[in-house]
Amino acid sequence: MEKQKRVLAIHDISCVGRCSLTVALPILAAAGADCAVMPTAILSTHTGGFTGFTFRDLTADMLPVARHWKDLDLRFDAIYTGYLGSSEQIDIVKEIIDMFRTDETTVLVDPAMADNGKLYTSFSDDFPMLMRSLCSKADIVIPNFTEAALMLGEPYIEPPYTDEYIEKAVIRLRDELGVPCAVLTGTDIGDGQLGAISYDGKEISRAGAGKIDGYFHGTGDVFGSAFLAGVINGLDMRESMRLACDYTRECIRRTVELGQEERYGVCFEKVLPMLIERIAGNV
Ligand code: PXL
Numbered sequence: 001m002e003k004q005k006r007v008l009a010i011h012d013i014s015c016v017g018r019c020s021l022t023v024a025l026p027i028l029a030a031a032g033a034d035c036a037v038m039p040t041a042i043l044s045t046h047t048g049g050f051t052g053f054t055f056r057d058l059t060a061d062m063l064p065v066a067r068h069w070k071d072l073d074l075r076f077d078a079i080y081t082g083y084l085g086s087s088e089q090i091d092i093v094k095e096i097i098d099m100f101r102t103d104e105t106t107v108l109v110d111p112a113m114a115d116n117g118k119l120y121t122s123f124s125d126d127f128p129m130l131m132r133s134l135c136s137k138a139d140i141v142i143p144n145f146t147e148a149a150l151m152l153g154e155p156y157i158e159p160p161y162t163d164e165y166i167e168k169a170v171i172r173l174r175d176e177l178g179v180p181c182a183v184l185t186g187t188d189i190g191d192g193q194l195g196a197i198s199y200d201g202k203e204i205s206r207a208g209a210g211k212i213d214g215y216f217h218g219t220g221d222v223f224g225s226a227f228l229a230g231v232i233n234g235l236d237m238r239e240s241m242r243l244a245c246d247y248t249r250e251c252i253r254r255t256v257e258l259g260q261e262e263r264y265g266v267c268f269e270k271v272l273p274m275l276i277e278r279i280a281g282n283v
Contacts (some may be wrong), residue, residue: 001127003196005232006034006075009220010093011082011112013039014046017219018265020083020112026223028080030272031229031279033072038065038096041085047121048217049263059086065098076100080228081134082221083112083180090130097137106231109138110224114146116215117156127173132177141230142224143171148173148184160190164206170199181237185223195245196223198237207251216252218265223248226275233279247275 007028011020012100021037028035040062044054079100081093097107111131113123135141135151149156150167157165166187174182179198187208188194195208226247230240251266258267 004032004034005077006036006241007078007080007228007232008036008038008076009080010038010040010043010096014043014087015051015161015239017046017050017217017263018043018268019046021222022220023268024080024082025264026272027222027225027268027275028229030276031233033051033229033232036074038062040083040089045152046217057085057150058090062068062089062092063095065172066099070099073189075102076105078106078108078232079194080108080110080224082110082224087124090134093134094137104142105146106140107138108140108142108224108228108231109135110220111135111147111151112220115144115220117146117158119150121260122233135177135179138179141177141179141181142183142185142227143173144186144220145184152176159186159188161188163189166197169205170197174199174201183227183237183241185206185220198241200237205241207238207245209245212249212252214256215262216255216266217249217263219252222266222268224253229275229279235282243275243278246278247271
């Protein structure tokens with residue numbers, strides 16, 4: 001009988017708005033993982049689409065928490081990092097990765113800091129280069145096109161893209177960041193599909209699902225969590241991307257069907273049975 005996988009998810013808690021930890025924990029739990037959490041900050045809501053949100057920075061708590069876990073001899077099969085609460089957390093997260101990484105650990109870094117050509121309001125202009133240095137410690141990175149452009153010091157280009165542009169971007173991302181595998185999300189070549197492309201130094205893989213128009217908050221975290229759910233359950237890059245694309249699309253479709261306001265995130269809870277079935281059936 002295979003041991004239950006333990007994941008450490010390092011993201012903020014946006015108490016309302018379904019993103020970061022309030023998405024990662026339930027999705028990874030549904031995928032059968034024991035998901036430990038390290039909150040980087042606690043916000044009353046996320047920062048996209050709400051004003052007047054509260055923000056409690058938890059930078060000072062992170063290393064003491066990690067040291068306690070080290071004393072307990074806790075081990076993690078995967079470390080999944082996302083939205084960070086301060087620039088100082090970049091070095092802290094690197095230290096935590098060093099504390100817990102073994103040959104069997106998968107380190108997945110989502111450089112959650114920007115979308116639609118813009119850095120999120122809470123980050124300063126030097127943050128993308130700091131985030132780039134964190135990405136270089138990962139086994140897999142999953143930026144969108146805005147985050148990739150910021151880390152590569154390139155102008156952001158609006159979709160639709162050419163297939164050639166997407167391929168070059170993912171190859172550059174992997175090679176320049178020095179990361180074993182890069183997954184670029186938000187691939188849109190104007191054919192009605194939206195998806196992701198990966199490059200692991202040998203092979204380029206693609207996955208996509210029918211595009212639904214609109215801006216849906218938190219879908220990067222839904223995608224990242226479902227992708228990691230695939231990886232820890234033994235799926236390869238292409239299969240994990242396909243699972244994440246199909247799951248994210250279905251979450252968006254249900255959100256539209258239910259007439260839910262976009263800033264409250266997508267109705268991922270309603271689609272968890274599909275994720276569980278797909279993982280059980282290994283597709
Ligand atoms: O899902 C990205 C995200 C996570 N956490 C917070 C955010 C955002 C995007 O805006 O504001 C606090």
